[in-house]
Amino acid sequence: MVRVEANRRDFLRWLATAGAGLAAAGIAPALFAQEAAAAGTDVVVVLGATVVDGTDAPARPNSAVVLVGDRIAWVGPAAELPHHAGARIVDGRGRYLIPGLWDMHTHGIDYEKLWPPLFLANGVTGIREMQGYDENRATRDKIVRGELLGPRVVLASSILDGPVSLLGPPITQVATPEEGRAAVRTAVEQGSDFVKVYFYLPKDVFLAIADECRRVGLPFAGHWPYRLRQVEAARAGQRTFEHLFGLSIATSRRRDEFLARLDATPFDPDAKRDFFNLARDLDRQAAQTYDPATAERHFAQLKALDNWVSPTFTVNRVMSSPTETYAHDPRLKYVSQDIVDYWADRLPMFTPATAEQIDQQNAYFEAQLRLVGAAHRAGLGVLGGTDCLNPYVFPGFSLHDELGYLVQAGLSPRQALQTVTRDAARFLGRSATAGTITPGKVADVVLLDANPLTDIRAVRRIDTVVTAGRVLDRARLTRMLADAETAAKQPLASANSRSVGLPVRGCC
Template sequence: MRIEANRRDLLRWLATAGAGLAAAGIAPVAFAQEAAAAGTDVVVVSGVTVVDGTDGPARPDFAVVLVGDRIAWVGPAAEVPLGGSARIIDGRGRYLVPGLWDMHAHGIDYEDLWPPLFLANGVTGIREMQGYDENRITRDKIDRGELLGPRVVLASSIIDGPVSLLGPPITKVANAEEARAAVRTAVAQRSNFVKVYFYLPKDAFAAIADECRRQGLPFVGHWPYRLRVLDAAMSGQRSFEHLFGLPIATSSCRDEFLARLDATPFDPQAPRDFFNLARELDRRAAQAYDPAAAARHFAGLNASGSRLSPTFAVNRVISLPAGTFAHDPRNKYVPREIRDVWADRLPLFSPVTPEQIAQQEVYFHAQLRLVGEAHRAGVGILGGTDCQNPYVYPGFSLHDELDFLVEAGLGPRQALQAVTRDAAAFLGRADSAGTITPGKVADLVLLDADPLADIRAVRRIDTVVTAGRVLDRVTLDRMLADAESAANRPAEMVNARSERLPLHGCC
């Protein structure tokens, strides 16, 4: 009874102290009364340093009050009437950040593996980049509260041309009519956005862009080879994945290399040949950086509002010899049949000879420099990993991605914002997510070290809060142990879907 009485006291205090809720358009008195009537859980993270995801300074000795799945109050810890009222999380010596977003992920439908791995690493939201029946089901389970997992913003089926690197379940379109139909299907399947791919014919791409405008659905994806990147951006493509085409677009040999690609057909008998040519030209172009061309390109991206999603985590894997990650300790969370596919397909992309290894090392660091230049020019950067491609791990690899963003030239605060505030804004969720602000969703990560001093602090997780549900360190360790056990069950007991794993060098 005392806990309940004190909980009511805290809610009564919130009714008068909830200026932050009022600023978010929520009536504090009604909010507190509804929470009291419903018996909603109240959690207070007390004495913590709040790194709220905005440009403001870190705020030491603060408290954050959570009521159900909402942040209800943020302010000095001394102002909160505690005394055993609600669940208290001791934040002293710790740092509270918004929940992280992986903005390029795959495989959420491995339900006993990927969802817990994301959450255990502080990833409370993902942009799932290929829609199909299984992960639509998983998304809905999470939305209904039947499955514990990150929030899922889900793509359409990948839409590509009649020649493609990919097989089912992608959608191939040969003309404008088929392209429009694919967009309408995406709407019917409740896709959050459309994803386009490399080999789309120009007329099909234009139809997708127009139909997406008609339907009010954003579209993102790979560089469509038959268009210039800026033409695609001005047509409405909101993000470009993996940096494909960026080295060419910012080089002194841009026109020569683009003319060569324009003159090269897509070969249905050897579809990878064009991809390999484009990638090799990108690599060579990275050594011919032209500041003037780059300035024009970055200005064009800014004018269109398009973002870059570098996915350094996967780019790093394919820049190194195939065996580099064979003994990575994180492999214990990945089923054997997936690792077997990784080992089989990664050699399609990895360097082998000493000369190739040296070339790819130079290329990768040129990509880092390009993203730094883009960031300094004001281009928006999204933090994603392309997990489920070889040796790119759910949750864990987002920490790697943050390291790479800092190495590229973002400050720790800016890198953190790329996977919190800026991710939410890109997804149209700035009013409900991305910062530690009253009225927003209670997706939080409590760290044992300061991420503004060293971005690697995001690995030192004490507690994760997802939609108001508190996962302490004991719970997170149990989730990791359960995922490891699930990954190491006999193959016939695992959700084996290796025939459609997105292992084609980036999806």
């Protein structure tokens, strides 16, 4: 033990002299090494892998990546690494190392025995949880304190919607500008990372929320607010439009006609879903009347306002498919029967039933793929997210599906991967600390058995996940999946100590 400890100190001393990358990240290498030595911090070396670092740089074969605690400390050719006794070695030979993945649209992290292990086992080391409530705030805090193994969580406020809403508790309904401002202040008090806005907000309430978010320094994102044009909402500060709602209308040659019809239709408190169904139908029609010139102007305006699109193709594909399509998905073994029953009950509200409807929905989905491809080519930021907890959208697994759809939309495998690594970090304001395999950044990496730059399906072939410096090897990941499968066989209340039941109603 004494010799191992001495070797570790020797290795850290070398790091103090070789840590140019740390210095570039604003971290003093010598001080970093001294503090790590004093704390007895674990040292992990991923040796011999081809590094796909999340940037536009070429892949680097036969590399070494040194992780010290929760930081990437050094990246370089394996041949330049000195004797590293005392470090834990992860064999990367013949494998590919990528940054940890982010699912940028999730729900359900408070299903603690199911969701957190499923995310990590699929290489998802960070999530943007799109609805905040007491239970998932508690789960996030347990992860931060190290009491629960799970992904990093960026957590929304309670969903803010108008006095008429498709959703029920635990959302927050606001009817006046004063109530909207108060809801933003509550979000700050609750430690929310951003405010989530929804469809049916009145225009004056939306603008009050936007102004209060500016005042308190909290970003906001969410669904297209029907009573505003997308550019108007983006100009007020909305950072994303989720699920592609409204993008087809905004890029249609019949845009003004469709928007006028929506403007003339009230939100009916006695038939809350009617407006939503009308908007979806108009969006499907608009998808077949795409106008390149209109789209080019729209994309340029959104890009100038640093607005991003979060397609969530995975949930859109489910909603565009007949109800029975996913009824025998093998991944259902990881989901509680309570949730599966809920999915079976809710899904027929959204999915096509007749042959004509199925054809329409397939055409709509293909048009959405083309639309996102055009938006990406125009330089509009794209974020990879799934909307898990909606029917047949599985934590972790479905992000792999999402990456495949992004490639179908026209992104290269590298570009698709960047939507859930480098670009996700940039959107979240974490470029200095996350998103790429760079010295000084967090020690979240995934080791794959195949090259994701030649086939994006390689992200499914996971050998090892490192999250916050903790190594989860293949054996550990297999146990995590087995434990989740066992937990899924139990009643939901016993499978999860922190749950509000099923708070999600449709896409949110």
